[in-house]
Amino acid sequence: MIRHIGRRLLLAIPTLLAVFTIIFIIVRVAPGDPAVAALGDYASADAVEALRERMGLNEPLWKQYLTFLGDLTRGDLGRSLISQKPVSEQIAFVLPYTLELTAASILIGLILGIPTGVITAIRRNTTTDYVGRTLSLLGLSFPSFYLGILLIFFFAVRLGLFPAVGSAPFSEPVRNLHYLVLPALTLGLIETAYIARMTRSVVLTILTDDYIRTARAKGLEEWVVLLKHALRAALIPIVSLVGIFAISLIGSSVLVEEVFARPGLGKLMVGATKQKDYTTLQSIMVVYALIIVMINLLVDIIYTYVDPRVRFS
Amino acid sequence: MADAVANPGAPGHVTLASPESPKLISQRQRALRTFTGNRTAVVGLAMILIIVFIAIAAPLLAPYDPLDQSVRSRLDPPSLEHPLGLDDKGRDILSRVIYGARIALMVGFFSVLVGGALGTAIGVVAGYFGGKIDSALMRLTDVMLAFPDLITGLLVLAVLGPGLWKMIFAIGLTIAPRFARVAYGPTLAIKGKEFVEAARSIGVRDARLLRVHILPNVGGDLLVFGSLWTASAIRLEASLSFIGLGVAPPTPTWGQMIREGTIHLTTVPMYSLGPGLALLLTVFAFNLVGDGLRDVLDPKARA
Numbered sequence: 161m162i163r164h165i166g167r168r169l170l171l172a173i174p175t176l177l178a179v180f181t182i183i184f185i186i187v188r189v190a191p192g193d194p195a196v197a198a199l200g201d202y203a204s205a206d207a208v209e210a211l212r213e214r215m216g217l218n219e220p221l222w223k224q225y226l227t228f229l230g231d232l233t234r235g236d237l238g239r240s241l242i243s244q245k246p247v248s249e250q251i252a253f254v255l256p257y258t259l260e261l262t263a264a265s266i267l268i269g270l271i272l273g274i275p276t277g278v279i280t281a282i283r284r285n286t287t288t289d290y291v292g293r294t295l296s297l298l299g300l301s302f303p304s305f306y307l308g309i310l311l312i313f314f315f316a317v318r319l320g321l322f323p324a325v326g327s328a329p330f331s332e333p334v335r336n337l338h339y340l341v342l343p344a345l346t347l348g349l350i351e352t353a354y355i356a357r358m359t360r361s362v363v364l365t366i367l368t369d370d371y372i373r374t375a376r377a378k379g380l381e382e383w384v385v386l387l388k389h390a391l392r393a394a395l396i397p398i399v400s401l402v403g404i405f406a407i408s409l410i411g412s413s414v415l416v417e418e419v420f421a422r423p424g425l426g427k428l429m430v431g432a433t434k435q436k437d438y439t440t441l442q443s444i445m446v447v448y449a450l451i452i453v454m455i456n457l458l459v460d461i462i463y464t465y466v467d468p469r470v471r472f473s
Numbered sequence: 474m475a476d477a478v479a480n481p482g483a484p485g486h487v488t489l490a491s492p493e494s495p496k497l498i499s500q501r502q503r504a505l506r507t508f509t510g511n512r513t514a515v516v517g518l519a520m521i522l523i524i525v526f527i528a529i530a531a532p533l534l535a536p537y538d539p540l541d542q543s544v545r546s547r548l549d550p551p552s553l554e555h556p557l558g559l560d561d562k563g564r565d566i567l568s569r570v571i572y573g574a575r576i577a578l579m580v581g582f583f584s585v586l587v588g589g590a591l592g593t594a595i596g597v598v599a600g601y602f603g604g605k606i607d608s609a610l611m612r613l614t615d616v617m618l619a620f621p622d623l624i625t626g627l628l629v630l631a632v633l634g635p636g637l638w639k640m641i642f643a644i645g646l647t648i649a650p651r652f653a654r655v656a657y658g659p660t661l662a663i664k665g666k667e668f669v670e671a672a673r674s675i676g677v678r679d680a681r682l683l684r685v686h687i688l689p690n691v692g693g694d695l696l697v698f699g700s701l702w703t704a705s706a707i708r709l710e711a712s713l714s715f716i717g718l719g720v721a722p723p724t725p726t727w728g729q730m731i732r733e734g735t736i737h738l739t740t741v742p743m744y745s746l747g748p749g750l751a752l753l754l755t756v757f758a759f760n761l762v763g764d765g766l767r768d769v770l771d772p773k774a775r776a
Contacts, residue, residue, distance in 0.1 A: 178616050190632040294513070297764060301757035303708050305715050306749040309735055313746065317739055411621020415712055419735070429624070430716050433631040441631055445624075452619050 168460050172453045179449040184228055187442045188221070237443035242435050247443040250428060255447070256330060258424040261343055261416065262409050266402065268348025269355045274398070276352065277359020278391065284364065292356065299353025304412040308346040308419035315342060325421040343420045347412055351405060358401050362394045369393075395466045403459035407452055514765020520758035528574035537565035539572040539725045550741055558741045561733060566741075569725035570748050576726045577755060580641055581707040585699050587645030588706075592652025593695055597687055599653070600660030601679070611657065614650040622647040626709055630718050637720045644709050648702050655698050659691045701763035704756045711752050727752045 195211040196203065212218055216227060231238060237247040280292035316324035322342050328335035366372065367390060375385045414426030421427075425444060432440040527534060542562045551558045556567050599610040617625060629643035663669060669686055677685075713719055714728025722729070727748040734745030 175616070175619075178612060179619075182613075182616060186628060186632060297513075297760055298753075298757055301704065301708075301753060301760045303711055303715075303749070303752055303756065305712065306731060306745075306753060309731065309738065309745050309749060312735075313738055313742055317742075407619070408621050411623040414623055414627070415715065418716055429627060433627055433718065436631065438631075441628070445628065448620065448624060 164464065165457070165461060168457055172457065176449060176453060180229065180232065180446060181225075183442055183445045183449075184225055187438045188224075190436075190438055232446065237446065238439045240432075240440045241437045242440075247440050250440070251425070251443065251447055254423045254425055254428050257327065257422055258410070258413055258417070258426065260336075260340060261347065261413055261422070261424065262406065264340060264344035265347035265351050265409055265413075266406055268344060269351025269405070270402070272348070272352040273355025274359050276356035278363055278386065280356065281360045281363035281367065282386070289360075293360070296353040296357045299350055300357070302350055302353075303415075304346055304350055305415040305419045307350060308343065308416055311342050311346055312419070325419075327420075327422045339420075339422070343416050343422060346416050346419075347409055350412065351409060354405050355398075355402065359394065359398060362397050363390055366390050366393050392466075396463070399462050399466055400459055403455055406455050410448065410451060511765040513761050517758045517761025517765065520754065521762060524574055524755055524758065525578060527571055528578050531572050531575060534571055537568040539564060539569045540723055551743055558743050560730070560741075560744055561737065566730070566744055566747055569730060570727070570751050572725045573727040573730065573748055573751065574755070576637075576720060576724060577707050577710060577752070580637070580644065580710040581703045581759075584641045584644035584706045584710070585648060585703050587641060588648030588702070589652050589695060589699050591645060592649035592654075593656045593688075593691070595649065596653035596656030597660045597683060597691065600657045601664055601683060601687060610653070614653045614657075617647075617650040618654070622705065622709055623712055626713055627716070627718070630713060635718055635721065637724075640710060640713065640719060643713075644706050647709065648706060651702060652695060652698070655694055656691050659694065660687055663687055663690050697766045700759065700766060704759035704763060707752070707759065708756050 195208045195215060195217060199207055199211060216224060219227070235248065237251065239245060240247055240250070276292055276296070280289045283289045312324045315321050323339055324342075327339045330336055372385060372389060375389050376382075380389075410425075413424060414429060416422070417424040417427040418430060425447065429441065429444045431437070432444065542564055546559060558566050560566050560569065595610050595614065599607045599614075625647040626643050629646055630639065633639040633643060663686070669682065672682055672686055710719070711726070711728035711731070714726045715732045717729075717732060719726050719729050730748040731745045731752070734741065734743075734748070737744050
């Protein structure tokens, strides 16, 4: 098991290297001098030159590239162009908020989505199925920020059940969760639509398999066939697709953090984009790449549990 | 599809030519019938046509000039003269929602066109030439596909700066790798076919081979996926505008209106909810059609 994970980690290295290289290139081709961006348009030429020297921008490109990679391996993400604070500190502060939001949303999506998917598959071509499918298509058409605003409008403005925007630190768990409800529900409901749709089509395919017919033929009760035979096999594709959804969720969390004014990786990225803070932007992209690799790794590990065929191969 | 099973005479079922009607149906006809037999897809298509009409006829349909700030009051709740109310600069919200369809559809259409051209070129070239070109291009594609499209779009816009055509290019760039993936597989398959070898043996050059033999065979799928991805393109445009990186302010875009309206949610809720509904319906319409097209493409997926 540990060897399996180790091998997966090694396989991720070339991918990460490719990603880091692309990020490095994109940030270098960006127009505008980072030193000017940091000091403002009215800075003296001497000051700009001094900062360029200090930031290592006068070094040849290959040397900058090696420094960038070297710093990364030591966990050094550099300093923000604007605030001059270490980027890793900022990221360490906001990352738990993004991870909390993502995890809660996936949980909501799984709890609501899998039963919906199974029910619409069993009741295929009935009104239940038709309504469920139309609703899930509507759900995955929902721009996350619009759903967020609708939830704020009904649950915060009209009913006053939850705070509209903001967040609370982790040291106050109850308030923290209270602030989490609406943002997590926003992404969770959209996630539900994706998961329900996918579960339906996976279960439908499996229900036509021979071993399901055998299970029914030998007189097993329908719920046993469904839960023990069909759903177990369905878990395999569901796990890998949920991994893909989790990654796209990281993208939507950018918007939800904007709507709810929550701290998070996405909000940090939007801020850095607007201020042209390229070092922060570069580091956030590195963190996103790492998260994506981690999610894929996690999917691989869960796979060895749900699919006996890939165990320790 | 529901009625097709209940009623074997429904249009969706004509695909099986019965012995009494030996008339053969062409593949294109069958595809068309599968599509029109899918009621939700037809509804989606009708919705798209209405939205396109609204965008084109905006000057006739909008009750006011979307940029006119001459009204004395601001942030008025809905009234008879202004069905959705007035925004923070005294502009008629309904008129701005109607005009907003223009930017949404324009960005949706052109970014898919840009992404389609770029992605198809990458996929076809990688598949056709193989070797090092193949692995370099497809590795790049995979890396880009690994990132959520909003994050790629943000990064590209951060580098390019704001603007309508930069937005179109940024969204096109995020869609391109998906096209590359779709174009890649069929190219590999067709490359090995006898007719391609025959053409090459009589001295047809690569460029002509790609244009005359490969592209037409890949084109159909790409068209279908293109219409499917218009939904993501429109949503991505609205998302980036919502963040505040969209087309410059006076031009009405749905994403930007939703953003401006959030702080006035208690007083003029329609300021955000109106353009949001328009955006939702537009994306929904394209998804309905995309869903129907997927059934046409993949008969196995038909439930």
